[in-house]
Amino acid sequence: MKSKDTSLEQLDHKIAALKKLEKQQLLELRQSAQNVIHHLSPVNLLKDTVQKVTASPDLRLSVMDTALGIGAGILGKRLFVGRSSNLLKKTGGLALEFLLSNFVRKQIPLLRRKRLNGMDTD
Template structure:
């Protein structure tokens, strides 16, 4: 049997530690690359968009807010287009806020009504298109 000297066991331990260091260095480089990629602005935007579209609560909140803001701006632009009268400006801000809050609270009703109108217009458009096509074929 061969005798194992302390130097041999020390050399073996050093070799194992060097292998472990090389593996950890590779893992660290991979993690650094992943962090670098995730911090690129386009990837941050993509990840944020994915998170927003994946969360139903957040989607509904954004939808309600968008409906509220859009309706408030619509009311303000229809009623008080380019008014410089201070009373009209204040009234437009108040009405915009009221319309935004009302629309945000009733966004589900507004959304369903909008979908019904869209489907009605779409079916009417398809019906008219088919009617025109049939009348041309008969002529």
């Protein structure tokens, strides 16, 4: 009978240990899920992306070139189209915006290289 009591006690101890382990694992799972949710929130994704862009000089220059190109395209379209409601003029404005954006975006690195080469020869 004593053998049966000790085996039941051992079984109870093992069950208690497993329940404790289950609670601990559940707590760790919840914490890791909260970390994943925190890191995948749109604000944190945007913040991480901005930090990476500002840390990389090549990427930063590329983003600036693109932004300047888009700005030049929008400005050119505004100047060309104005407040016109003419469909043909608006379509031409879109084409001008696209062409001007690409032209400026491609010319900025060339101008930057020319400026750096000019500084090297001085």
